[in-house]
Amino acid sequence: MTRVLRWTGRESLLLRNALRKSGNAFAELVGVSMRQVRRWEGRGETIELNPDNQAALDTVLAQADRAAQQRFAALLTERAAAEHDERVEDLLRSDSRTRKHPVDGKVMTLVEEGIYLSGPDNRSVWLDSFLIDVYPTTNEDYAKFVAATGYRAPPHWPGGRCPCTLATHPVVWVTWHDATAYVRWADKALPTGRQWEKAARGPKGRPYPWGVEPTAAKCNVAEAGIDATTPVSRYQSGVSPYGVFDLCGNVWEWCSTEEEPGNGRYELKGSAFTSPFDRAAPSLQNAAAAVMKDNDTGFRCVSLP
Template structure:
């Protein structure tokens, strides 16, 4: 088994089915009272709308420093400044890679897609094995795919349900103050079994910052377009309001800091 294959996360098959994306306009006053800010600060999440996306696969956990280091060693991406060198410290190997730009996340996906001899474990939401596609095309998830994988079909507020639990996610309330390794919060997994989609590290998506309703054909998924890109999930330094499945954040694709990471998606067609 190759080193790359050993380091690849498990991928979960997300079926093509209708799901609810975004926040109902009727909820934004309650969000402002509960989490702070104004009604208008939640307007970007509205209106809630129903989408049906093609099936895809998403990594069960964020991308690790150890896997990212393979691309660094091959010259495909630069080392994150947080490493303070060309390899991650041993204590960071299993933790999510951070301090990377959107462009570097995209370059990693392109590099990984070019590697030969890879095999991966793909499962359905019930944990049963699924045959991977013959050609492995890795990429960032769109923000719609990310939200579907995080909240399932019923529009729930957090991956596990409507009520926040500080021991289900790595947010400010838990006091960890650093990224967590895979498997730390199994109770916080999404309806599809995807973990760490609330808190831990912000995750770059492929999508440009555009208004709702989400439309995949309106240019927001153009990888060559300029503009801010959407991040999802919140991080360990943020309070629980940022860990909501519908919460949107955006930054210029050149930005990097210790809170920004990534999660792989995989085409199934």
């Protein structure tokens, strides 16, 4: 569950909205007057609530049902997630850098050839240029593949149909083999671990896609308290130097690189909504058996320029 270290009028309003309560009903729930609730909401972040009120709001949040807690967590992180970032607009406007793939229609961006700093020890590594999906493969993308090929749908789709509410969320419950079937259909490939890492860290090897600050609010990790996937375009303030989204958090992403040759385990990168923020650094290593599937594992694709 999301915890609030400092309740202001803004957090109080977000909690009321998440609970879907009227002002009077919310005031009664918290044990204050309607006039006081109006004052909090009118003052917003400029008013910090007294300890008794903060404790009351903590209790209301703790006693809320799971759906309301998830709505509150999403509202709480929304501003940081959508923070204006000129890099996104500039990079996605550049016709020379981005293009739509002819098969699955996804926007891809160019990662130029050259050296980048790789791994926890920042080794210099040369990579040829490649294109990478700006967003992870969504349920909507995967539905096109299922419709075109008759491939089995993920188990979380009711009746084998893509849920409208999850259309723009990353597809999950896919094995490495499922991801490989998709890329064969799309005439693309899964990224190598090094391609994925360069797309996330840029040529200068920054620790996180957005820079050097370990800011959990810029990605969907366990600390956000959302406890579910989010739309792939949500975290605009967390994009990489190439304008690539969700390279920290939301879902782990399959890569084509084996952990050790022949052992059937493949690298996973980026962490997920289930993972603590300290697992989100793109330089970190993780791997799983090719048959593994879970509610926090998806993929994105690369191709030749």
